[in-house]
Amino acid sequence: MDIETFQMERMQCLYENEVEYNLSESGVQPMSVAELMAGQDLDALLSMGLGYPHSNGSHALRERVAAFYPGATPENVTVMNGGSEVNHIVLWTLLEPPHRLAFMVPNYMQGWGLGRHYGGGSDVFHLVVRGSDDGRHWALDVDELRRAVTDRTSVILVTNPNNPTGAVLTEQEMAGVVEVAREADAWLVADEIYRGAELDGRTTPTFWGSYDKLIVTSGLSKAFALPGLRLGWAVAPPELIERLWIHHDYTTLTPAMLSDRLAAIAMDPPRRERILARTRGIIRRNLPALEEWVHGHPGVLEYVPPAAGAIAYLGYDLPIGSSDLVDRIRVEQSVLVVPGEQFGMEKYLRIGFGSEPDYLRKGLERISETLRQIG
Ligand SMILES: Cc1ncc(COP(=O)(O)O)c(C=O)c1O
Numbered sequence: 144m145d146i147e148t149f150q151m152e153r154m155q156c157l158y159e160n161e162v163e164y165n166l167s168e169s170g171v172q173p174m175s176v177a178e179l180m181a182g183q184d185l186d187a188l189l190s191m192g193l194g195y196p197h198s199n200g201s202h203a204l205r206e207r208v209a210a211f212y213p214g215a216t217p218e219n220v221t222v223m224n225g226g227s228e229v230n231h232i233v234l235w236t237l238l239e240p241p242h243r244l245a246f247m248v249p250n251y252m253q254g255w256g257l258g259r260h261y262g263g264g265s266d267v268f269h270l271v272v273r274g275s276d277d278g279r280h281w282a283l284d285v286d287e288l289r290r291a292v293t294d295r296t297s298v299i300l301v302t303n304p305n306n307p308t309g310a311v312l313t314e315q316e317m318a319g320v321v322e323v324a325r326e327a328d329a330w331l332v333a334d335e336i337y338r339g340a341e342l343d344g345r346t347t348p349t350f351w352g353s354y355d356k357l358i359v360t361s362g363l364s365k366a367f368a369l370p371g372l373r374l375g376w377a378v379a380p381p382e383l384i385e386r387l388w389i390h391h392d393y394t395t396l397t398p399a400m401l402s403d404r405l406a407a408i409a410m411d412p413p414r415r416e417r418i419l420a421r422t423r424g425i426i427r428r429n430l431p432a433l434e435e436w437v438h439g440h441p442g443v444l445e446y447v448p449p450a451a452g453a454i455a456y457l458g459y460d461l462p463i464g465s466s467d468l469v470d471r472i473r474v475e476q477s478v479l480v481v482p483g484e485q486f487g488m489e490k491y492l493r494i495g496f497g498s499e500p501d502y503l504r505k506g507l508e509r510i511s512e513t514l515r516q517i518g
Pocket residue numbers: 169224225226227228230251302306334336362363364370373374375
């Protein structure tokens with residue numbers, strides 16, 4: 144059975160290494176192995192045998208992952224190759240036609256495609272801009288969520304903090320999501336891969352512990368700045384961990400040995416907090432340059448400040464669709480950003496600002512050139 148092309152991932156694969164300025168990334172500058180291993184026993188790592196690790200991840204790693212979720216134990220954790228494999232296996236396990244997925248938009252659209260592939264389809268509900276002038280923020284339309292969930296809905300998926308808006312749900316919004324899931328007796332999947340990358344330094348509360356049919360999906364690629372380890376995890380009730388394992392045996396079997404070991408180092412609580420502090424430091428350092436640039440385009444760019452993540456989702460008022468605009472920016476300026484269309488919402492651009500400041504500034508200046516030509 145065919146599956147639709149995952150447009151954003153395909154666009155990034157095609158062009159991210161071709162352009163001079165890649166501002167399509169949603170993470171911060173990755174950590175080096177040396178940075179991660181500082182103060183660690185390098186010899187122990189080098190003498191490690193590269194055999195198969197435990198299917199669900201080593202006990203040491205699962206213990207440290209569990210410690211990031213109050214009330215979780217290693218039995219609640221399974222480890223796979225990146226957040227994307229985790230989301231895939233979770234939705235493969237939970238969805239079956241005619242049952243449908245209720246899916247938050249804008250979002251990383253992997254879940255939306257999988258809801259259509261493995262389930263009876265995907266029904267969207269939106270984050271919307273509320274407030275005015277300086278007080279603008281993204282908020283969840285809980286009434287729309289209620290309408291999107293029907294007796295056919297078996298899974299609800301939210302991403303919190305959100306990609307691409309950088310929005311963080313309020314406690315009331317989180318409670319609203321749980322209430323809707325409980326009323327529908329649906330599984331709730333909370334993709335929390337940006338948790339820990341908050342600008343104000345307050346780690347977003349996890350959904351873990353708020354409902355019994357809950358799965359948190361996450362990993363090291365975003366807030367932890369280690370995407371190259373390709374390491375993700377699910378936190379779920381042990382019965383569901385068993386069902387995920389059955390499916391994982393048909394894909395990659397285990398995480399990579401080296402990644403498992405390095406991930407256990409990264410998730411040691413004091414180090415984990417230092418890594419998150421590094422990420423937040425990069426975001427706080429770079430955001431003023433992005434804001435100054437946005438404010439240099441009054442009437443063209445609409446800014447709603449992100450609360451987390453090195454990503455800004457900018458509305459624009461220009462007579463051109465987002466995919467065409469991104470193509471022009473890429474072809475004319477050799478800069479890659481992501482069109483709103485690839486997050487399920489038109490007339491927006493997502494700009495990643497987690498790179499080196501000088502690189503970011505030059506990339507943004509080039510985008511200005513195309514905006515001026517069109518505007
Ligand atoms: C919300 C969200 N979940 C999952 C992923 C995939 O993560 P990974 O690179 O760990 O597979 C991404 C990547 O952009 C993402 O934005």
